[in-house]
Amino acid sequence: xxxxxxxxxxxxxxxxxxxxxxxxxxxxxxxxxxxxxxxxxxxxxxxxxxxxxxxxxxxxxxxxxxxxxxxxxxxxxxxxxxxxxxxxxxxxxxxxxxxxxxxxxxxxxxxxxxxxxxxxxxxxxxxxxxxxxxxxxxxxxxxxxxxxxxxxxxxxxxxxxxxxxxxxxxxxxxxxxxxxxxxxxxxxxxxxxxxxxxxxxxxx
Numbered sequence: 001x002x003x004x005x006x007x008x009x010x011x012x013x014x015x016x017x018x019x020x021x022x023x024x025x026x027x028x029x030x031x032x033x034x035x036x037x038x039x040x041x042x043x044x045x046x047x048x049x050x051x052x053x054x055x056x057x058x059x060x061x062x063x064x065x066x067x068x069x070x071x072x073x074x075x076x077x078x079x080x081x082x083x084x085x086x087x088x089x090x091x092x093x094x095x096x097x098x099x100x101x102x103x104x105x106x107x108x109x110x111x112x113x114x115x116x117x118x119x120x121x122x123x124x125x126x127x128x129x130x131x132x133x134x135x136x137x138x139x140x141x142x143x144x145x146x147x148x149x150x151x152x153x154x155x156x157x158x159x160x161x162x163x164x165x166x167x168x169x170x171x172x173x174x175x176x177x178x179x180x181x182x183x184x185x186x187x188x189x190x191x192x193x194x195x196x197x198x199x200x201x202x203x204x
Contacts, residue, residue, distance in 0.1 A: 010086030026100035053082035140164035
């Protein structure tokens, strides 16, 4: 059984933040510290190493003490560009991706994804969560994958692919629902606007 030292985490902070008025989302404050730093402190204990994927204000992100890498694909290609950066710089067997705008994600996220992946002999494990309407939906930006999928993702993105689900569908993927008793129902709420961010801050 692998453990957290076999996993590198990448924090996805490379987006345009267009729904937040174009601000750099990862640098917005949440409970007194930048979102991306909050994410780093939550992810750090779950993995062996953490990278940050960011495309602007690189110095601010570097000040958090993690390696920072911008997209290798131009034009803000979305989360898959961050997946690619993570796989290119990952030195462990697995990579896990976490967005910078979902600060309350589970503290056992990586452990549960890793257990499911190894139990099912899968190449990818993707989190799923129960949403307000009662349905369980996949959370594609919370994904654990084998490092040796790099070549596959390079091919997919070079061919113009941008959708996470379209890429993961090419591989053995296990979906891991985070809806056990005791799981926080708001764990996967993400803040797309400043109003949503302030609402999240009020969460218990």
